[in-house]
Amino acid sequence: MKSKTKRKLQPYLFISPFFILYAIFGLYPTVSGFALSLQDKAGQFTMSNYQKVFADQRFWKAISNAAVYMMGSIFIILPVALIAALMLNSKYMGKKSGIVSTIFFLPNVTSVIVIGIVFKLVLRVNNGLLNTALQTLHMIDRPIKFLSDPFWAMPSILLIGTWRFFGVNSLYFLSGLQGIPAELGEAARIDGAGKWKEFWYITLPLLKPIMTYIVFMAITGSFAMFGEVLTLVQNGSSVGSRDSMLFPVIYLYNSMFKNNQSNRAAAMGYVIAVILLLITSVQRWLFRDKD
Amino acid sequence: MKKKRFALNIVFHLVLLIAVCAIIYPFVFMISGAFKTDFEMNRHITQLIPREITLDHFHTLFESIPFITQFLNSFFVAVTAAILTVLIDGLVAYGFTRFTFRGRGALMTAILATMLIPPQVLMVPQFQMYKNLHLFGTYVPLIIPSMINAFGIFLNCQIMGQIPRDLYESAMIDGYGELQIFARIAVPLSKAGLGIQGVLTFMNTWNDFMTPLIYLNEEQRYTLPIGLMRLQSFYKISYGAPLAGALLSCIPVILILAIVGQKYFIQGLMAGAVKG
Numbered sequence: 001m002k003s004k005t006k007r008k009l010q011p012y013l014f015i016s017p018f019f020i021l022y023a024i025f026g027l028y029p030t031v032s033g034f035a036l037s038l039q040d041k042a043g044q045f046t047m048s049n050y051q052k053v054f055a056d057q058r059f060w061k062a063i064s065n066a067a068v069y070m071m072g073s074i075f076i077i078l079p080v081a082l083i084a085a086l087m088l089n090s091k092y093m094g095k096k097s098g099i100v101s102t103i104f105f106l107p108n109v110t111s112v113i114v115i116g117i118v119f120k121l122v123l124r125v126n127n128g129l130l131n132t133a134l135q136t137l138h139m140i141d142r143p144i145k146f147l148s149d150p151f152w153a154m155p156s157i158l159l160i161g162t163w164r165f166f167g168v169n170s171l172y173f174l175s176g177l178q179g180i181p182a183e184l185g186e187a188a189r190i191d192g193a194g195k196w197k198e199f200w201y202i203t204l205p206l207l208k209p210i211m212t213y214i215v216f217m218a219i220t221g222s223f224a225m226f227g228e229v230l231t232l233v234q235n236g237s238s239v240g241s242r243d244s245m246l247f248p249v250i251y252l253y254n255s256m257f258k259n260n261q262s263n264r265a266a267a268m269g270y271v272i273a274v275i276l277l278l279i280t281s282v283q284r285w286l287f288r289d290k291d
Numbered sequence: 292m293k294k295k296r297f298a299l300n301i302v303f304h305l306v307l308l309i310a311v312c313a314i315i316y317p318f319v320f321m322i323s324g325a326f327k328t329d330f331e332m333n334r335h336i337t338q339l340i341p342r343e344i345t346l347d348h349f350h351t352l353f354e355s356i357p358f359i360t361q362f363l364n365s366f367f368v369a370v371t372a373a374i375l376t377v378l379i380d381g382l383v384a385y386g387f388t389r390f391t392f393r394g395r396g397a398l399m400t401a402i403l404a405t406m407l408i409p410p411q412v413l414m415v416p417q418f419q420m421y422k423n424l425h426l427f428g429t430y431v432p433l434i435i436p437s438m439i440n441a442f443g444i445f446l447n448c449q450i451m452g453q454i455p456r457d458l459y460e461s462a463m464i465d466g467y468g469e470l471q472i473f474a475r476i477a478v479p480l481s482k483a484g485l486g487i488q489g490v491l492t493f494m495n496t497w498n499d500f501m502t503p504l505i506y507l508n509e510e511q512r513y514t515l516p517i518g519l520m521r522l523q524s525f526y527k528i529s530y531g532a533p534l535a536g537a538l539l540s541c542i543p544v545i546l547i548l549a550i551v552g553q554k555y556f557i558q559g560l561m562a563g564a565v566k567g
Contacts, residue, residue, distance in 0.1 A: 014386025033416030111498035114537040227500035266415040
């Protein structure tokens with residue numbers, strides 16, 4: 001009898017480490033954070049943290065920056081990655097060696113501080129790599145302030161994002177493309193469909209599962225942006241000139257550790273989370289199976 | 292037709308070559324910058340092969356920050372996180388794939404649902420909690436997050452689930468206990484998944500920037516990314532020393548990618564992602 005109960009308990013013993021750790025370090029803070037967001041500094045109940053967050057223009061600036069970056073990564077980085085994957089997968093390419101995938105993967109496992117150190121030199125105004133190159137080619141007259149001009153801030157960050165993520169995303173797309181049976185394309189061609197039609201009606205729909213994952217990662221990644229920007233612009237009061245590089249997590253971090261507003265920062269965390277859940281729900285709805 | 296095919300062949304390879312160069316270029320630039328004099332860096336930034344090779348930046352690096360200590364700190368944290376994560380993922384995946392039990396589906400869903408909670412929510416309360424537990428300034432907050440990462444459990448359930456049940460049955464007949472079956476059959480047969488998870492955890496922890504920035508406050512305890520960030524902020528004008536540090540900090544990750552076998556590793560990783 002005793003051994004039978006033991007047998008019944010066994011599976012729970014094996015899976016318990018995750019649940020115990022998650023209860024302490026994941027679930028408890030999620031709840032206590034919500035409580036924190038509803039308190040003032042003295043511990044009294046208040047809604048004012050949320051009111052302040054909603055009325056805070058800098059907070060919305062940070063959200064809109066993240067949204068712009070998100071659109072950029074979905075409509076610039078991902079299409080570039082898809083094109084690269086289609087090329088890698090085409091019959092013209094033949095066999096690719098593993099070294100190409102390793103190179104494509106490399107930027108994704110490079111520390112943000114390394115990226116910050118290198119790209120600061122690439123993008124700096126005086127004797128920056130990009131400015132010097134563009135000037136040597138006579139494409140610009142005077143150096144562009146890639147990091148300090150509000151207009152160029154977002155394109156610069158997107159440039160870094162493209163460098164960092166297009167490779168790994170094309171590997172994801174490639175693995176999706178390799179799962180598509182070749183007969184499907186042949187059948188379409190026999191039916192007289194052109195290349196473009198084949199892509200639009202066969203390839204793209206079959207890529208939907210992997211695309212759902214990639215777009216999800218792009219959305220959450222945009223709202224989690226932190227280290228890249230922090231290592232590029234050493235922040236004084238604003239992050240980038242006129243907050244052009246202020247991202248939600250950076251703002252949260254600053255409110256918490258620089259301005260010591262932990263209750264407000266907790267509320268901010270929840271507002272960011274709700275916004276993110278809304279966006280990802282819309283994404284899942286757009287990517288739903290339509291039949 | 293043949294001509295068109297040949298032309299496309301050339302164009303595609305050319306585009307691929309450009310892409311590969313664009314990805315590699317910043318790394319080459321970093322290596323070159325670590326050995327270039329500051330003067331040359333300012334005058335000829337586009338010149339990749341230095342006219343004069345200098346090791347000064349490495350001297351400056353070792354003099355300005357306790358580089359070796361911080362490198363070893365990073366290594367210790369990343370290895371510990373990798374081992375503990377692999378252990379937990381293995382145990383949990385074994386529990387889910389070996390047994391059928393009440394609530395199995397619901398508990399698996401619960402694990403996957405944890406992925407939906409954006410980590411931004413947790414930043415403030417987790418900090419308060421670690422501080423109350425007197426774990427601020429220790430490596431515990433840097434190691435825990437990877438141990439409660441649902442993706443690794445999911446990936447390993449996929450892989451462990453493919454082990455034929457007969458193997459378990461015959462091991463039981465031989466008188467093995469569950470822990471023995473786990474250690475002698477399940478773990479060796481799912482080396483691929485556990486290995487990938489270990490390597491990924493090592494890399495993520497090695498590169499982690501935000502958590503050590505929040506939780507570490509002593510230079511001797513810093514992990515490398517924080518040490519390098521400090522170094523970068525001392526040197527507003529010279530970039531040689533930070534570049535030298537960045538170069539050295541990339542070595543473990545590049546070594547791993549080279550050793551673990553590029554193809555094997557990346558394919559395994561992709562398999563996990565596609566199913567997810």
